[in-house]
Amino acid sequence: MQIKRFGFLAFLLAFSFSWAANASNQHGDEHGHHEEQGEKSIKEQIAEVKEHHLKDSHSFHLWGDHASGTSVEFPLPVILWDEGGLHFFMSSAFHHSENQTVESKGSYFRLYHSKIYKTDAEGTIHYDEEHHATNAKPIDFSITKTVFSTILVGLLLLWLFGSVAKKYRKDPVPRGIAKFMEPLVILVRDDIAKPNIGEKDYKRFMPYLLTVFFFIWMANMIGQTPLGINITGNIAVTLGLALITFFITQFSGRKDYWAHIFWMPGVPYVMRLVLMPIEILGMFVKPFSLMIRLYANILAGHVVIMSIIGLIFIFGAWGAKGAFFGLTFFLSIIELLVAFLQAYIFTMLSALYFGSAVEVHDEHH
Amino acid sequence: MEIPAIVGAGLIVIGAGLGIGRIGGSAMEAIARQPEASGKIQTAMIIAAALIEGIGFAALFAV
Numbered sequence: 001m002q003i004k005r006f007g008f009l010a011f012l013l014a015f016s017f018s019w020a021a022n023a024s025n026q027h028g029d030e031h032g033h034h035e036e037q038g039e040k041s042i043k044e045q046i047a048e049v050k051e052h053h054l055k056d057s058h059s060f061h062l063w064g065d066h067a068s069g070t071s072v073e074f075p076l077p078v079i080l081w082d083e084g085g086l087h088f089f090m091s092s093a094f095h096h097s098e099n100q101t102v103e104s105k106g107s108y109f110r111l112y113h114s115k116i117y118k119t120d121a122e123g124t125i126h127y128d129e130e131h132h133a134t135n136a137k138p139i140d141f142s143i144t145k146t147v148f149s150t151i152l153v154g155l156l157l158l159w160l161f162g163s164v165a166k167k168y169r170k171d172p173v174p175r176g177i178a179k180f181m182e183p184l185v186i187l188v189r190d191d192i193a194k195p196n197i198g199e200k201d202y203k204r205f206m207p208y209l210l211t212v213f214f215f216i217w218m219a220n221m222i223g224q225t226p227l228g229i230n231i232t233g234n235i236a237v238t239l240g241l242a243l244i245t246f247f248i249t250q251f252s253g254r255k256d257y258w259a260h261i262f263w264m265p266g267v268p269y270v271m272r273l274v275l276m277p278i279e280i281l282g283m284f285v286k287p288f289s290l291m292i293r294l295y296a297n298i299l300a301g302h303v304v305i306m307s308i309i310g311l312i313f314i315f316g317a318w319g320a321k322g323a324f325f326g327l328t329f330f331l332s333i334i335e336l337l338v339a340f341l342q343a344y345i346f347t348m349l350s351a352l353y354f355g356s357a358v359e360v361h362d363e364h365h
Numbered sequence: 366m367e368i369p370a371i372v373g374a375g376l377i378v379i380g381a382g383l384g385i386g387r388i389g390g391s392a393m394e395a396i397a398r399q400p401e402a403s404g405k406i407q408t409a410m411i412i413a414a415a416l417i418e419g420i421g422f423a424a425l426f427a428v
Contacts, residue, residue: 191408289419296422345415352412 046310082138220339233298242291381421
């Protein structure tokens with residue numbers, strides 16, 4: 001037992017170290033680059049790395065720098081749709097450069113600020129007064145870094161729960177990884193679903209609640225690894241999750257749920273008219289706040305950790321470097337807590353909304 | 366003189382911080398009085414804190 005506990009701690013330490021080592025690689029390389037060309041200050045470079053990490057991209061960049069040729073990354077498929085039909089090529093066709101045009105079925109595409117635009121053969125970008133590109137944009141179905149890591153998390157969960165299910169088929173006593181997962185599943189059932197939805201209806205919602213809980217948790221956790229993945233810190237992902245909760249709530253709404261929205265029982269008639277727009281607004285505000293909460297928490301966590309890592313490179317003294325390294329380690333542990341807490345809160349609030357949708361009132365109040 | 370929007374966001378964040386602080390403090394007192402109800406109190410505390418936190422983030426994103 002003791003050894004296992006230490007193993008977990010060592011695992012945490014390794015995570016934290018690899019994070020910092022990864023960043024030092026990136027910064028170190030860019031620092032050398034900076035001395036050669038004398039273009040960018042270290043602060044600008046840190047801001048660039050941060051922005052690069054928070055944004056989605058068309059290739060999976062692990063570490064290193066393009067300019068010095070130490071970059072380690074793998075290409076991802078680019079799938080585009082426009083009038084010319086479906087275009088499919090690997091992102092390596094861009095040669096990690098924003099100046100490279102790619103020809104596909106007679107159309108030319110170019111990366112510009114991580115977005116793909118349609119251009120002519122020379123790759124001309126047209127600008128409006130505010131210096132925004134006005135080129136036509138194809139509809140982008142690419143397997144980007146976020147999409148790729150989302151699929152990765154999905155496969156990971158499938159494998160994990162597949163093996164857990166196999167263990168239970170042999171023997172009702174949990175063994176191995178099932179021993180670890182069972183308390184979490186029970187937590188979702190007994191602490192989240194049952195008290196918020198009620199004994200009678202909770203079973204219907206368990207598959208969704210468990211899926212969303214473990215997906216968000218795993219996505220948050222994989223965001224803590226030095227792979228530089230940022231799934232739940234992407235507002236499109238959290239929008240998708242919040243929309244699912246929204247639709248499940250609306251479609252499982254019973255008579256009483258709709259009555260409480262459109263014609264609140266037990267209050268004077270004038271108040272019913274006042275409450276109706278507020279309640280209708282509330283219908284949309286609830287999933288909106290779910291979306292913002294998860295997105296902002298994870299994004300803020302990533303920004304803070306990246307900034308503190310950046311401070312290691314800004315300060316020259318070794319004492320200061322060590323102090324910020326320790327702070328990075330500390331914040332990484334806090335982020336592990338936040339990763340769990342956000343998954344818990346998302347699931348809990350979803351259950352709360354489902355509960356209000358299926359609730360049956362015996363008497364009017 | 367025009368007051369920048371970030372000042373308003375700052376005020377909202379101060380308010381949200383005070384709110385979450387109060388919730389945390391009250392939950393501590395409640396748990397001290399009734400340790401056997403700590404599970405329920407924690408759940409209620411987390412929900413309330415999460416709702417306030419949402420307002421704080423909305424303010425930051427509106428800027």
